[in-house]
Amino acid sequence: MNAYADPVFDACLKEALALSADWVPRWLAALGNALQQKEAAAVGASEQRSAGLARATLAAYQPRITEHFLTALSELLGSTASGEGDLDPVSGKAPARRLDTLSLDDLELMDHQQVQHTVELARIQQVVKMAVEEELVLLDARLSTARGLSVVSSKANPLHPDAIIGALIRALSKLHIDEEVRVQWLHIGALPLGQELRRFYRQLVDLLDRWGVQPAGYKVVQTPVGKPAARAREDSLPVGALTAKNELLTLDHLHQLLVGNVARGANEATDPAQALEANGMVRSLAVEVVTLMLRRIADDHRLLAPVRDMLLRLKPVLLALASNDPRFFADRSNPARRLLDVLTERALAFKSEHDTGFQAYVQQLRKIEQDLQVPAGQLSQRISDVLARLGRTDPVTQAPARGLAMQTLVKVEQRNLLAERVASEIQARNDFARAPGVVRRFLTGPWAQVVAQARIQAQAVNSLTPGDAPALRYMDVLPDLLWSSQHELASLNRPRLVKVIPGLLRTLREGLESIDYPRAQADSFFQALMELQEPAYKPRRDEDDAGLELSDTWVHPAEARDSGFMDDLQIESQPGFQDTEPMDPEWLRQRQTETSAKPRPLTVGTWVDLRDGNEDLRCQLTWASPHGTMFLFNAANGRSISLTLRGLERLRELGRLTVVADHGLVDDALNEVTRQAFLNSGRL
Numbered sequence: 134m135n136a137y138a139d140p141v142f143d144a145c146l147k148e149a150l151a152l153s154a155d156w157v158p159r160w161l162a163a164l165g166n167a168l169q170q171k172e173a174a175a176v177g178a179s180e181q182r183s184a185g186l187a188r189a190t191l192a193a194y195q196p197r198i199t200e201h202f203l204t205a206l207s208e209l210l211g212s213t214a215s216g217e218g219d220l221d222p223v224s225g226k227a228p229a230r231r232l233d234t235l236s237l238d239d240l241e242l243m244d245h246q247q248v249q250h251t252v253e254l255a256r257i258q259q260v261v262k263m264a265v266e267e268e269l270v271l272l273d274a275r276l277s278t279a280r281g282l283s284v285v286s287s288k289a290n291p292l293h294p295d296a297i298i299g300a301l302i303r304a305l306s307k308l309h310i311d312e313e314v315r316v317q318w319l320h321i322g323a324l325p326l327g328q329e330l331r332r333f334y335r336q337l338v339d340l341l342d343r344w345g346v347q348p349a350g351y352k353v354v355q356t357p358v359g360k361p362a363a364r365a366r367e368d369s370l371p372v373g374a375l376t377a378k379n380e381l382l383t384l385d386h387l388h389q390l391l392v393g394n395v396a397r398g399a400n401e402a403t404d405p406a407q408a409l410e411a412n413g414m415v416r417s418l419a420v421e422v423v424t425l426m427l428r429r430i431a432d433d434h435r436l437l438a439p440v441r442d443m444l445l446r447l448k449p450v451l452l453a454l455a456s457n458d459p460r461f462f463a464d465r466s467n468p469a470r471r472l473l474d475v476l477t478e479r480a481l482a483f484k485s486e487h488d489t490g491f492q493a494y495v496q497q498l499r500k501i502e503q504d505l506q507v508p509a510g511q512l513s514q515r516i517s518d519v520l521a522r523l524g525r526t527d528p529v530t531q532a533p534a535r536g537l538a539m540q541t542l543v544k545v546e547q548r549n550l551l552a553e554r555v556a557s558e559i560q561a562r563n564d565f566a567r568a569p570g571v572v573r574r575f576l577t578g579p580w581a582q583v584v585a586q587a588r589i590q591a592q593a594v595n596s597l598t599p600g601d602a603p604a605l606r607y608m609d610v611l612p613d614l615l616w617s618s619q620h621e622l623a624s625l626n627r628p629r630l631v632k633v634i635p636g637l638l639r640t641l642r643e644g645l646e647s648i649d650y651p652r653a654q655a656d657s658f659f660q661a662l663m664e665l666q667e668p669a670y671k672p673r674r675d676e677d678d679a680g681l682e683l684s685d686t687w688v689h690p691a692e693a694r695d696s697g698f699m700d701d702l703q704i705e706s707q708p709g710f711q712d713t714e715p716m717d718p719e720w721l722r723q724r725q726t727e728t729s730a731k732p733r734p735l736t737v738g739t740w741v742d743l744r745d746g747n748e749d750l751r752c753q754l755t756w757a758s759p760h761g762t763m764f765l766f767n768a769a770n771g772r773s774i775s776l777t778l779r780g781l782e783r784l785r786e787l788g789r790l791t792v793v794a795d796h797g798l799v800d801d802a803l804n805e806v807t808r809q810a811f812l813n814s815g816r817l
Contacts, residue, residue, distance in 0.1 A: 141344055142279035145337065146210045149292060152336055153206050156329045161195050163325035164318060171321065187317040190310055201304035209300050210291060235811055237463060237803040240384065241391045248388045252814045253316065254298065255384070257323045259812075261294045264327025268334035269294070274348030275341040285349045292337070294330060301326075382421050384814040387807065390418045391463055419459035422806055423451050426462060429802035430477065435793060437491070440480040443498045444473075453509045462803060468516040470799070475523050476501075477798040481740045482769035484751045490769050497523075538696040538773045539756050542763040545688050545696070550760060552585040564615045571661045572618045576611070579658075583607055583644035603647070610640045618665045649689045696765065697773035699745065699780055734761075735781070736795060741766070743774065744789040750774070751793070 168188035175181035191198075235251065243251070262269070269290075277289040287293060305315055427448055431441045454461050454469050461467040465474070476498070483491045507515050556577040559565060565573065587604035613633045616622055638659065645655045688698045735741070739754045743766065752766035752774060764781055766774045776784070784790035794801075 141341070141346055142276065144344075145276070145279060145341060146291070148340060149333075149337060150203075150207055150210055152333060153203060156333050157199055157202050157206075158195075160322065160326055160329045161191070161198060163329070164322040165191055165195075167321045167325060168317070183313065183317070186311070187314045187321075190314045191318065194308055194310065197308065198304060201307050202301060205300035205303045206297070209296055235384075235804075235807050237391070237800070237807045240388055240807055241463060243388060245388075248385055251811070252384050253319060254302070255811050255814045257298055257319055257326075258295060260323040261298065261327040261330060264324070265294060265331045265334055268331050268338065271338045271348070272334045272341075274350075275338060275346045277349035278346050279341065282349055285351050292334070294327075297330060298326075382418065382425070382806070382810045382813060384807075384810045386414075386418055387422070387810045390415070390422070390459060393460065415459050416456055419455035420452055422462060422803075423448070423455050425806045425809060426799070426802045427451070429805045430798060433798055433801065435798065436477065436480050437483055437486055439486065439495050440476075440498065443495075443502060444476065446502060447505065450505050450512065454512060457509065462799075468513060468520055472516050472520055472523075473799045474797050475520065478738075478740075479523075481794055481798070482751055482753070484742070484749070488751075488769070538765055538775060541692050541695040542756075542758055542765060542775055545692055546758040546760055546763050548582065548585050548589060549762065551588060552581040555584045555588075556581040559611065562611065562615070564612070568615045568618055569665060571658070572614065572665070575658055576614075579645060579648070579650055579654075580607070580641075582648050583650075586648050587644070603644070606640060607644050610637055613637050614641070618662060620665065649691070696775040698775045733795070735764070735792070739795045740793040742791050742793055743784070745774065 165188060168184055168191060172181055172184035172188055175184055240248070272292070273287050273290045274285050276292075277285045280289045282289055301319075305318070308315075427445060430436070431445050433441070436444075451469065451473075458467070458469075461469045462473075464470055479494065482488075483494065485491070501519055504515060504519055505512065559576050559581065565576070568576075584604055584607045587602070587607055591602050591604050614637060617630055617633060617637065641659070642655070688696070688700070692698065693700070735754050735757075737754055737757055741752055741754065743750045743752050750768050750772070752768045754764060755767045756765040757763070762778050764776050764778070766776070768774075781790065
């Protein structure tokens with residue numbers, strides 16, 4: 134269990150597991166009675182045999198089902214208590230993709246049996262959720278409080294119906310039974326399962342009430358004037374229809390459209406009437422998908438209003454394309470799909486209609502709209518021409534400094550990775566551990582960078598003899614530096630100390646100048662070193678020395694200019710809150726809950742809002758170094774900003790870098806269409 138959670142939550146999970154030992158057998162008994170009634174009411178011999186087989190198999194396997202189901206529930210609650218999150222419905226591994234967040238890509242990769250299995254789960258979930266709707270709301274509110282939240286979140290409830298059904302699926306998957314039998318259990322058992330869960334939830338609500346747990350409140354989201362209310366994505370599914378007629382698009386139909394089964398059926402049909410009907414189905418499905426996709430894009434307020442309006446005006450063009458190529462929206466290489474991706478992605482560069490370059494972009498959109506007003510037979514070529522023109526005018530990818538910044542950051546990464554190996558070599562020396570802390574930090578920080586830079590230069594210049602190579606000389610000074618910095622040893626051989634100091638200081642200054650190390654920090658180190666070497670030994674500065682701060686990644690000043698580098702130390706020096714502001718404990722608990730999971734790493738193409746000082750920028754991650762230690766962002770105004778991995782993570786922690794879109798908006802819209810098809814399947 135997370136450290137900030139109330140112990141009441143842990144106690145509730147234990148009580149839930151104890152109550153499950155009662156309701157699981159009751160549910161199985163109710164399922165057996167329902168199967169017996171179905172067998173008695175069966176119309177034909179085949180239906181009677183099927184129901185009889187399901188009833189007999191249930192009777193034989195009931196003890197094992199009870200055992201597996203309770204074990205799966207125990208694992209589910211155990212993973213929640215340890216902070217591991219939800220389990221996969223089939224494998225039992227965490228974390229799991231919720232079925233109602235099924236993506237279009239997931240659906241396209243499924244075979245027919247997997248689609249049917251998903252549809253089954255959709256229907257079961259709908260039946261169960263309808264049965265427990267009221268009690269689930271009450272339980273969510275109390276468990277949110279038990280987990281230290283002041284606002285209701287369904288994620289605080291590990292006993293959500295989806296999780297319970299997932300545990301049941303895992304339990305049944307361990308049995309070697311006929312698939313038809315398993316399907317009957319799930320279909321006929323859905324209603325009694327909902328009834329048992331309703332009673333189970335009510336018992337837990339009453340228990341938490343007796344323990345004095347007050348329900349959390351609901352967050353009130355104010356809708357800006359003139360904008361439609363955004364649908365709450367976290368805690369509820371849409372219940373209203375997206376179109377006047379949405380019964381057509383089911384998960385099965387959408388899958389057939391994606392894999393081409395409907396189109397093949399139309400082409401292979403020998404009866405002209407059947408072919409006509411199949412072709413009509415293809416067009417109807419494609420039209421509905423395109424309509425829903427555009428509606429989702431039009432509701433996405435990450436795009437500014439003029440962009441959304443323009444995309445809606447492209448609907449006739451896209452519908453004409455769908456008539457000839459019903460799968461164009463699922464094929465990322467299709468010119469029409471690529472055009473949608475490019476237009477929506479480029480529009481993310483603007484946060485406001487007053488941003489520099491936005492009016493020029495609007496004019497570009499209007500020109501595209503005009504260019505596409507051509508007969509259907511000319512659309513494909515015209516769209517390809519528009520794409521080619523857009524590729525030459527992208528303000529982000531065509532930024533003049535982008536190539537130089539990428540080349541610079543590759544060199545920075547190579548040097549810093551080599552510096553890490555150099556630091557390991559230095560730390561492995563027998564005399565390293567006895568040196569003062571200020572010297573150890575200098576050698577594994579700035580001096581490792583000096584040696585790394587010298588080794589890189591030596592690879593490019595072969596004319597130097599080994600004795601003249603700076604990289605060798607910079608390593609050769611280590612014995613004298615480590616010895617002279619230890620007063621107890623150096624005071625025993627004063628003549629040697631006097632002899633080595635001038636050459637040692639000369640070599641150190643030469644090395645630091647080779648990487649443009651800041652003069653102030655260098656002087657601070659030399660002052661500390663002289664105090665260590667002074668025979669009249671003054672009180673030395675050791676671990677408290679502040680002049681040798683060095684970020685994990687060293688960047689030359691010229692390299693910083695070329696790449697727009699944001700130094701880690703400048704980020705670290707800006708705390709997330711002021712010392713004069715008291716921290717609200719309630720806010721802290723809420724924040725810990727929201728950030729308990731490590732944020733996903735950013736991928737190239739991600740759009741972010743980044744705060745640099747007093748400037749707010751909308752940037753796109755356009756490049757990441759081969760080893761993932763350096764990241765380059767570009768804004769629509771041509772500015773480049775580079776960050777180390779540490780700096781990137783720190784900005785996210787401080788709330789100065791937030792993700793706007795980590796994948797395409799068209800992908801989001803199509804995934805919402807898939808989600809709607811999933812919901813439609815569950816209602817049939």
